Amino acid sequence: xxxxxxxxxxxxxxxxxxxxxxxxxxxxxxxxxxxxxxxxxxxxxxxxxxxxxxxxxxxxxxxxxxxxxxxxxxxxxxxxxxxxxxxxxxxxxxxxxxxxxxxxxxxxxxxxxxxxxxxxxxxxxxxxxxxxxxxxxxxxxxxxxxxxxxxxxxxxxxxxxxxxxxxxxxxxxxxxxxxxxxxxxxxxxxxxxxxxxxxxxxxxxxxxxxxxxxxxxxxxxxxxxxxxxxxxxxxxxxxxxxxxxxxxxxxxxxxxxxxxxxxxxxxxxxxxxxxxxxxxxxxxxxxxxxxxxxxxxxxxxxxxxxxxxxxxxx
Amino acid sequence: xxxxxxxxxxxxxxxxxxxxxxxxxxxxxxxxxxxxxxxxxxxxxxxxxxxxxxxxxxxxxxxxxxxxxxxxxxxxxxxxxxxxxxxxxxxxxxxxxxxxxxxxxxxxxxxxxxxxxxxxxxxxxxxxxxxxxxxxxxxxxxxxxxxxxxxxxxxxxxxxxxxxxxxxxxxxxxxxxxxxxxxxxxxxxxxxxxxxxxxxxxxxxxxxxxxxxxxxxxxxxxxxxxxxxxxxxxxxxxxxxxxxxxxxxxxxxxxxxxxxxxxxxxxxxxxxxxxxxxxxxxxxxxxx
Numbered sequence: 001x002x003x004x005x006x007x008x009x010x011x012x013x014x015x016x017x018x019x020x021x022x023x024x025x026x027x028x029x030x031x032x033x034x035x036x037x038x039x040x041x042x043x044x045x046x047x048x049x050x051x052x053x054x055x056x057x058x059x060x061x062x063x064x065x066x067x068x069x070x071x072x073x074x075x076x077x078x079x080x081x082x083x084x085x086x087x088x089x090x091x092x093x094x095x096x097x098x099x100x101x102x103x104x105x106x107x108x109x110x111x112x113x114x115x116x117x118x119x120x121x122x123x124x125x126x127x128x129x130x131x132x133x134x135x136x137x138x139x140x141x142x143x144x145x146x147x148x149x150x151x152x153x154x155x156x157x158x159x160x161x162x163x164x165x166x167x168x169x170x171x172x173x174x175x176x177x178x179x180x181x182x183x184x185x186x187x188x189x190x191x192x193x194x195x196x197x198x199x200x201x202x203x204x205x206x207x208x209x210x211x212x213x214x215x216x217x218x219x220x221x222x223x224x225x226x227x228x229x230x231x232x233x234x235x236x237x238x239x240x241x242x243x244x245x246x247x248x249x250x251x252x253x254x255x256x257x258x259x260x261x262x263x264x265x266x267x268x269x270x271x272x273x274x275x276x277x278x279x280x281x282x283x284x285x286x287x288x289x290x291x292x293x294x295x296x297x298x299x300x301x302x303x304x305x306x307x308x309x310x311x312x313x314x
Numbered sequence: 315x316x317x318x319x320x321x322x323x324x325x326x327x328x329x330x331x332x333x334x335x336x337x338x339x340x341x342x343x344x345x346x347x348x349x350x351x352x353x354x355x356x357x358x359x360x361x362x363x364x365x366x367x368x369x370x371x372x373x374x375x376x377x378x379x380x381x382x383x384x385x386x387x388x389x390x391x392x393x394x395x396x397x398x399x400x401x402x403x404x405x406x407x408x409x410x411x412x413x414x415x416x417x418x419x420x421x422x423x424x425x426x427x428x429x430x431x432x433x434x435x436x437x438x439x440x441x442x443x444x445x446x447x448x449x450x451x452x453x454x455x456x457x458x459x460x461x462x463x464x465x466x467x468x469x470x471x472x473x474x475x476x477x478x479x480x481x482x483x484x485x486x487x488x489x490x491x492x493x494x495x496x497x498x499x500x501x502x503x504x505x506x507x508x509x510x511x512x513x514x515x516x517x518x519x520x521x522x523x524x525x526x527x528x529x530x531x532x533x534x535x536x537x538x539x540x541x542x543x544x545x546x547x548x549x550x551x552x553x554x555x556x557x558x559x560x561x562x563x564x565x566x567x568x569x570x571x572x573x574x575x576x577x578x579x580x581x582x583x584x585x586x587x588x589x590x591x592x593x594x595x596x597x598x599x600x601x602x
Contacts, residue, residue, distance in 0.1 A: 030426035037417040044473040048450030133584035135534045137552035138573040142346045156362040199596040248443045251536045289446035296441045
């Protein structure tokens with residue numbers, strides 16, 4: 001159906017419908033409306049990505065400007081056998097799994113709590129948007145300051161409660177640092193989960209619960225048979241969105257730990273940033289970014305399959 | 315009797331849970347605010363004094379008075395970063411809404427070849443890490459001499475706001491009954507006329523929530539300005555904040571004051587437009 005230029009042609013099939021009366025066919029009008037977005041996205045997204053793809057096949061290092069040989073897939077091989085890269089992917093996976101599970105569990109508990117009728121509920125529902133509204137970088141400096149080794153509030157609080165007898169350099173221990181960064185992220189992101197689950201909870205008809213009560217079901221049983229199935233699709237959607245974001249985590253790492261200590265929080269995107277902008281190893285950095293994208297897409301496809309199954313199941 | 319005791323127990327539990335939740339939400343941010351109005355000598359006391367004895371707005375004043383001696387460069391220049399963030403976020407929002415609403419209408423209402431593929435492409439763009447476009451964009455911006463300019467930032471921010479806005483607005487447009495548009499078309503309105511006179515007015519709440527999201531996303535953006543700006547001609551708030559922890563010593567209360575100032579616009583927007591934000595999150599979430 002498409003003409004030689006690749007544009008959709010405006011044959012008889014294209015002009016069926018209301019658009020026909022007005023001269024401009026539906027597909028032409030559509031193209032016209034999409035054109036500005038297409039030009040912009042083409043220029044600032046597609047072109048850079050293709051450019052990056054090309055770079056990933058060259059031994060392209062800005063510190064060696066005189067030689068940029070084409071090396072095929074060697075960058076990819078090098079990246080996939082680079083222990084530090086694999087470790088950084090592992091750290092990103094750890095960050096993702098722990099932060100997203102905490103956010104989902106806490107989000108569910110808070111949403112269920114705020115779905116109960118009590119005085120002050122509306123106030124709490126309003127306040128819970130605060131952590132989400134704080135900009136990512138502000139959230140990062142706020143927690144960095146709370147965790148501060150010399151003057152931090154966490155040290156002060158634990159000391160006054162008698163739980164530690166001297167100030168600790170929390171962010172100086174690799175594994176502790178990672179977990180504390182995750183905690184900061186959880187504070188920032190959980191409200192998002194709460195909003196979506198709360199909105200879904202409000203769509204469950206009260207009559208379902210009444211019917212269950214009449215049939216003699218306990219509240220736990222009603223929760224399992226009514227609430228959870230209703231929440232399932234929303235849960236999966238939140239899981240997809242948060243996983244995609246968490247796996248790409250960068251800002252909070254950059255500000256709080258800069259990948260340290262001892263690379264303990266150097267997640268995949270941060271390692272790619274270091275490779276690209278500190279070592280100016282463009283080829284390898286590009287290959288890394290595509291491997292990260294491929295991983296994110298892989299996980300998303302698995303999730304979307306699950307979602308689709310869900311649609312047919314209910 | 316037993317029943318009554320259970321309801322009392324229940325209200326006590328709810329009260330404790332509510333208080334705990336409120337504390338977790340408020341205390342970290344409250345500490346940031348308190349830190350910003352506490353004198354350094356008190357702030358660095360061990361253990362800390364939780365409530366400042368001599369609260370002061372000095373750090374805020376430093377940021378808004380013309381260059382004074384003794385004020386760090388970051389603090390003195392912070393107002394310019396605020397202005398840059400505001401200008402960039404504003405223009406990103408305006409351009410995104412105009413360009414994306416046209417495309418979203420086509421995706422929501424018109425039949426054309428490649429529709430599905432393009433929508434899939436938009437979803438795929440949302441999965442890419444920003445760093446995969448960074449190098450080429452850097453070269454591109456330097457070629458057209460837009461590095462370290464606000465125009466350059468507006469341009470590159472569109473790379474993440476446009477796919478997001480097209481996606482979410484197409485969702486909003488689809489919720490408007492087709493019959494309304496068809497009625498207008500029978501009365502002789504053109505397709506574009508229907509977009510401007512029927513669809514856009516009816517989806518005003520959706521437009522508001524999209525606008526707020528785009529503004530907040532732009533205000534929040536860190537990676538692009540980190541790479542593409544070098545001076546206060548274009549440097550935005552998130553980048554400026556990280557510079558309080560500078561080469562020498564960290565001025566904790568100045569950094570806290572910067573953090574508070576940077577979070578005021580999104581927090582105010584979030585509280586005012588809470589309803590729109592939540593409806594947008596759920597609409598975008600459920601379709602995204």
